[in-house]
Amino acid sequence: MDTATNVERLMRHARAYEYSDGLQEITMGFLLVLVGLAIYALPGSSPAVGVIGAVIVGAVIMASQWAITQIRLRFTWQRTGYAKFDRTGYQRFQVAKVVLSFAAAVAVNVLLLVLTGRATWHALMLAVWVLVYFVAEWKRFGQTRWLVLASSAMLVAFAVALLPLTRQVAFFAMTSYVGLGILACGIYALIRYLRTAPTEPAE
């Protein structure tokens, strides 16, 4: 392995540290499952319900970030050290990723609509979004589990798209699948972290 490769590996390791204990994924997965359930339980809700839902999601995200910091302060950082996630350039990367994945999802939907005349490809559209999003994340952080999740989401989306489901049920199925997938990724990362991290705090 040459020096340049070692440098890339070290940088990727430092970037991926944020995800090494799986806590971020567990939170995100749990939240997506809740969103999926809300979509299913509140069919045809008014825009006001949507706004309230968005506010609740925002509050849960903020509270979960605080909780994650507290857990890491007490357990993680004493054992495997502390590294602050570098957000320099990350916001631009986030915007580019969201725009690119949305454009890809719309393009796939339009293409399928033209080819098949069907307008019920919402699940597949969501899956393309997930695929592009997680492939971009994988390129930056190198977490292979996200590639597995994104590829399987595409397969599930094809199955969901072919079934005669309403848009609401299709969205519920996909959001829940992706949410449970991310949750599983997080639990897997947490188990791996607990197995490899020292049990006692470092001196």
Place this chain on the structure above:
Amino acid sequence: MSQDARDIVALDKIIHEPARLAIMSVLYASEEADFLFLANSTGLTKGNLSTHVAKLEEAGYLTVTKSFNGKIPHTTYALTRQGRAAFARYHKGLSEITKRVGKALR
């Protein structure tokens, strides 16, 4: 002296040392990191890490912040703007040399 040789000589000697290159790589990818994380990531011993960190600090490439987590002392390191620029320059130079060597060996 050929261009290739000049490029190699021009590489920043402070960063070029393997242990310091490892420290700089880790810190470049994070906003800040503590001693334990640096030691775990680079595989350096405490003594070795302290020595190299001191050299980088002396060169103005990183800053050291000492604080307390409750009663436990906590030391964090972060690259300075100068350190980030130096690493970016070094990384670019090294990548170009590696690319040229790769082509020559083919």
